[in-house]
Structure formats: C-alpha cells, structure tokens
Amino acid sequence: MDNLPIGTVMIWAGDPGDLPASWKVCNGKQLKKTDYAELYGTLGTRWDNDSGYQADFFSLPDLRGVFLRGVNDDRVDGYRDPDVTTRVRLKGNTMVSVDDAGSYQRFEFQSHAHGLNFSAVNAGGAIGPDGNSYQGWGPAPPTSASGGKETRPVNAYVYFVIKVKK
Secondary structure (H helix, E strand, O other): OOOOOOOOEEEEOOOHHHOOOOEEEOEOOEEEOOOOHHHHHHHOOOOOOOOOOOOOEEEOOEOOOOOOOOOOOOOOOOOOOOOHHHOEOOOOOOOOOOOOOOOEOOOOOOOOOOOOOOOEEOOOEEEOOOOOEEEOOOOOOOOOOOOOOOOOOOOOOOEEEEEOOO
C-alpha cells in the first residue's frame, strides 16, 4: 500500500483506529493545508463544504453512508448519468464542474407506473383495494404506499479510506 499515490481511496473492513498513519477515514474532516500539502494539491477544495470552512484547511471526501459512482465525464451513451446536471457540491464552488469528483446526488426513484389489481368483480364494476366500487373505466383508486425509506441493494458497511501521506 505504500506505493499507492496520495489521494487513493480504498475500502477498509477493520477498526479505523488500526489504520496506518498514512491513511485517514473519508469522513469530511478538515486537514491543515500545510500539514498535508501533497494531498491538498490532489484534492484542492472539491470536497469542501460550507460548514465550518476555514481558509487554511481543506476537507477530506465525506463518503459516509453513500454509494460511490464513477464520474460521468461527458458520457452520452446508454450508461451515462441522466441526471448529471442535478448533482450538487457541498460548497457552492462554481470553479469545479458537478461532472467531476466531489459532487453528490440525492436518492430518487426512476419514474414508473403500477397497474391496479382489483380484489373482486361485482355485478356493475369492481371492488377496489379501498372497498369502494368502481364502474367501467372511471377513476381508479390510488395504490397503497409500501416500502422503506430508500431504494437500495443489499449492502454491508465498510470504511472508505484515503491515503494522505507517504
């Protein structure tokens, strides 16, 4: 791991207290520019945020609780990020494109529709899931909400760590 360039992000599955001194957890903490000049030269202010910003410091990436995604880099085929223009920076830094490392994107459900499955048919129409009778092609009842607080795949917690010094 010593030959990796400063600024390399990797996964750490152990206790962060056991990290070598040349690595730090990607938790958004601020570091002094003069103490980590080479890392600052790599990251610049792209990961800074407005909370507690100080001119002599810069921020580590804050990768807690987020899934990582490769930069779109002006990709235009079927694998592009269709919402690249809605990405944001934690700091209102207009010098760095949102189509670059350090931007974030909120969760979202892809637009979709659901058909209705009526529970029973009666003499003049159908009985909807809310118990009301619906005739012909008139208004249909809304589907019931279901699910959790986010859309996500099966996952496991790890620490994202960054090489800060040689």
